[in-house]
Each structure stands twice: as structure tokens, then as C-alpha cells.
Amino acid sequence: EADIYQTPRYLVIGTGKKITLECSQTMGHDKMYWYQQDPGMELHLIHYSYGVNSTEKGDLSSESTVSRIRTEHFPLTLESARPSHTSQYLCASSNGDRVDYGYTFGSGTRLTVV
Amino acid sequence: QKEVEQNSGPLSVPEGAIASLNCTYSDRGSQSFFWYRQYSGKSPELIMSIYSNGDQEDGRFTAQLNKASQYVSLLIRDSQPSDSATYLCAVNTGGFKTIFGAGTRLFVKA
Numbered sequence: 001e002a003d004i005y006q007t008p009r010y011l012v013i014g015t016g017k018k019i020t021l022e023c024s025q026t027m028g029h030d031k032m033y034w035y036q037q038d039p040g041m042e043l044h045l046i047h048y049s050y051g052v053n054s055t056e057k058g059d060l061s062s063e064s065t066v067s068r069i070r071t072e073h074f075p076l077t078l079e080s081a082r083p084s085h086t087s088q089y090l091c092a093s094s095n096g097d098r099v100d101y102g103y104t105f106g107s108g109t110r111l112t113v114v
Numbered sequence: 115q116k117e118v119e120q121n122s123g124p125l126s127v128p129e130g131a132i133a134s135l136n137c138t139y140s141d142r143g144s145q146s147f148f149w150y151r152q153y154s155g156k157s158p159e160l161i162m163s164i165y166s167n168g169d170q171e172d173g174r175f176t177a178q179l180n181k182a183s184q185y186v187s188l189l190i191r192d193s194q195p196s197d198s199a200t201y202l203c204a205v206n207t208g209g210f211k212t213i214f215g216a217g218t219r220l221f222v223k224a
Binding site: 031033035040041042043045048050056090100101102103104105106107108 | 118122145146148150156157158159160163202204206210211212213214215216217
């Protein structure tokens, strides 16, 4: 079944650690996104990609990096985790060229930095 | 002014009633409009898309778009307790830029 997968589902990590959040999709979508969402708040775009070797920064990207070496894989890396990074991280993908047909979201990673 | 505004709610309706959720946006060049449903602790799920003025119906859901008033709405007919969730309005202003509202919490009372 075509889907989008995120691992881990939950992560508790100490300050200063390097972490990578994984995201993979089997739908063949070219566009992929990382969003951050705090409870009751808007989704904020962290990074996005239009295809292999194409990545761009969103609004909250300054402390993280992404890579897109394969169409299906779009990992997010925090080089040095801080308590301010505690949040829900959502990966999404979409199809369409000039028109956006809406996103399919993964199940999310809930990150807690202690 | 936020780019996409929604009333945070909660909006409470009895089972079987029509729930009406509203959203306004600021960018007149916006091209695509979406409604997502998000259950507590879960990720958003796309339920409706609308691209031109008027109504778009899918089962119990109707999305309405008025570009002149920069207004999008979602109607849920015959509301069920399982419809209780947060509904996110999202607006694509072109290319990668999709802006999400903070969502409206809906409670459907049995």
C-alpha cells in the first residue's frame, strides 16, 4: 500500500545530541516537506524538496538540515538538539506540477529534548 | 494579520446538525485551498480540496470558496461524534508555499 512513513514515532534525547528523523514515501511523489507543529498552533514549514538533490529552507530551518538523495527518502537532521526543539515533526509529500493537490502526512515524530 | 485565520473554537454542535467552519486568507493570489482533519495526537488528513469559486461536495462534506471575499468554508452535514477533531484550513499561494491556519476544534455531542 502506498504510504508515507516516519521513524521514530517518539524520541527523548539529551541536549547537544545529533539526531536524524527519518521519512520515506512509496507514492512516487516528487515534493516532500518537513513541518513543525506545537499543540494548538499552526504548522510551520522547516524544509521542502521538489525532487532529488533539490532542497530549500522554510521558515524555521536555521538549526536543521535535510537531504534528498533518493526520491522516496527525505531525512531531517538536528546537529545539536536543544530543549527549544521539543515539538511534533511532520513529514509530508504531494504531487502535481503547477497545482498543489494537497499533502499526505506521515504519522509524525514527537521529539522531547531534555 | 495572520495569513490564514480560523476561529480556534471550540465549536460545539449536536449530533445530526450541520457544522460550519470558516477560514479567511490574506493573499489574493492564492490558488489552491484545502481542509485537513486532525484527530488529537494524530497527523493531519486531507479531506477536501477546492480550486475555483463555488461549492465542492464530497459525501457529507462541502467546501465553499469565495475568492472576492478571500473566504473558504467547510460544511459538515449530519455531524457525527467521530467528526470531533481539529479542522485545519490550508492555502497554497503558489509553488511550495502552503500556509496552514491554527485550526478550529469541533465537538459533536451525541
